[in-house]
Each structure stands twice: as C-alpha cells, then as structure tokens.
Amino acid sequence: MEKLIAVIGTVGKTQGPRLRAVFGCMYYGMLRPSEAVSLLLTECTLPEEGWGLLELSEISSPAGRDWTDTGEVHQASRPKGGPRNAVRRVPIPPVLVTMLGEHVQEHGTAADGRLFRSYRDGIYQPSTLWQVLRKARKQILTTAQIASPLMARPYDFRHAGVSWRLNAGTPAPLVPEWAGHTVEVLLRIYAHCVDGDDERWFGPMDDALGRD
Numbered sequence: 693m694e695k696l697i698a699v700i701g702t703v704g705k706t707q708g709p710r711l712r713a714v715f716g717c718m719y720y721g722m723l724r725p726s727e728a729v730s731l732l733l734t735e736c737t738l739p740e741e742g743w744g745l746l747e748l749s750e751i752s753s754p755a756g757r758d759w760t761d762t763g764e765v766h767q768a769s770r771p772k773g774g775p776r777n778a779v780r781r782v783p784i785p786p787v788l789v790t791m792l793g794e795h796v797q798e799h800g801t802a803a804d805g806r807l808f809r810s811y812r813d814g815i816y817q818p819s820t821l822w823q824v825l826r827k828a829r830k831q832i833l834t835t836a837q838i839a840s841p842l843m844a845r846p847y848d849f850r851h852a853g854v855s856w857r858l859n860a861g862t863p864a865p866l867v868p869e870w871a872g873h874t875v876e877v878l879l880r881i882y883a884h885c886v887d888g889d890d891e892r893w894f895g896p897m898d899d900a901l902g903r904d
Contacts, residue, residue, distance in 0.1 A: 693719055693852055694787075696843060700828040706811070711824050713788075713795040714808050714816070718849035720788035721746055722857070722871045725846045729816040732805045736792055744789035746782040748872075782870045821846040854878070 697719065701712030717728040727748060737745040795807060802809040810816055825846055829838055843849070850871075857867050858878075868878040 693843075693849075693856075696828060696832055697849075699832045700824055702831075703824050703827045707820070708824055708828070710795075710799055710808065711816070711821065713791045714821065715825075715846070715849050716788050716791045717746075718846065719853045720791075721782050721784045722850055722853040722867075723748075723782070724850055724872075725818060725821055727872075729806075729808050729821075731807050733796065733801050733807055734805055736807070738789050738793050742786060742789075744784045744786075744792075746780075746784055748780040748782065749778075780870070780872050818846070851881075 697712060697715050700715050701708050703711075714725075714728045717723045717731060718725060721728075723731070723746075731746070731748075735747050735749065737747070792807065799809075801807055802813050806815070808816060810820070822845070825843075829843065833842065841848075843852070854867060854871050857870075858864070864878060865875055868875050871878070
C-alpha cells in the first residue's frame with residue numbers, strides 16, 4: 693500500500709504530487725474520499741514527533757447538483773455515523789503527520805483553509821481521484837492484478853486502513869469510533885480481518901488465566 697501511495701505521487705507533473713496525501717489520509721487516517729478532499733488545516737494537529745490527530749467536524753460530499761440544498765456539486769454535512777455537531781477524532785501515525793506537513797509546505801492551502809485543492813482552488817472531483825489511481829495501478833501492478841479489484845477504487849484505501857488497524861490488534865470499539873461508523877458495520881464488513889487469527893490471542897489469554 694505504501695508503494696502504491698508513493699507511485700500516486702509521481703503521476704503527472706502536478707496532479708499526483710498534490711493528491712498523494714489525499715490517498716494517505718484515506719489509508720492512514722481511514723477517511724472517506726469526500727472527507728479527505730475537504731480536510732482543513734485547522735482540523736489537523738501535526739506535532740514534530742509522534743502521532744498526530746484529525747478532528748473532523750464537517751465534510752463536503754460530492755452528491756451531485758440535483759441532490760444538494762444549495763445546487764452545488766458538493767454539500768457539507770456532519771461526520772457520518774455521529775450525532776449532530778459531533779467532532780470525530782482520528783489519531784494518525786507519524787508517517788501521515790509528515791506527509792501532511794510536507795504537503796502544506798509544498799502546496800499551501802486553499803483560501804478557505806482546505807489542504808487539497810484543484811488548480812482552480814476548488815474541491816477535487818471523485819473522477820480525478822479515479823484517474824490518478826488508474827494510472828498508478830498500471831505502473832506498479834501486474835497485468836492480472838490490474839484486471840482484479842485490488843485497490844481499484846479510492847474508497848478501497850479507507851477499507852485497507854481500517855483493516856490494518858484491526859490486524860494490529862486495535863480494540864474493535866475504537867476503530868469504528870475513529871472511522872465514523874458503528875461496531876455492527878465494522879464487524880459485518882471487516883469480519884475477515886479478525887477471523888482466522890485465533891492463535892494470536894491464545895498466549896495473552898493463557899497469561900491472563902495464569903495470573904488469575
């Protein structure tokens with residue numbers, strides 16, 4: 693996954709370099725594409741060392757002009773899965789902290805504080821993310837992999853991000869809280885990430901029984 697994100701950063705003269713951190717947010721931060729492209733600098737805590745934090749209070753979803761209150765392609769809404777006016781806190785690893793810091797240094801921010809902007813200072817369209825991803829897959833994947841569903845959609849980066857946190861042993865209640873959905877959704881969609889890994893927990897359970 694890290695290699696694919698790196699290749700995305702090489703697509704085109706400006707497009708890939710500007711979108712590399714968007715895909716990083718979807719993977720390392722478990723953000724939906726609409727959340728990633730709308731991320732504000734004020735929602736990011738980027739320390740010089742260690743883990744950082746994203747605090748999401750509003751997203752701009754690409755719903756289409758006929759499906760928004762304002763007639764715009766994008767419409768702002770609260771973080772999915774939370775109560776009204778909720779702020780979703782997402783801890784992010786140092787690799788994403790560095791990636792976002794470098795992005796701000798190299799590309800600045802939009803007039804409204806967004807980290808990611810098109811050449812017209814607008815919000816990236818989903819089609820742009822798809823195009824960049826398609827080009828990057830051709831550079832790094834085999835012919836068979838390109839024909840497969842492997843990381844074929846921008847949203848797959850979010851799925852992969854949720855999966856690596858689960859596989860790392862992060863408690864199940866924390867992951868959906870950070871990802872912005874319920875435990876029920878997590879267990880239904882990502883059950884394969886925790887199934888078949890029983891032996892990993894035998895040692896800790898034996899230790900707990902021994903202490904008792």
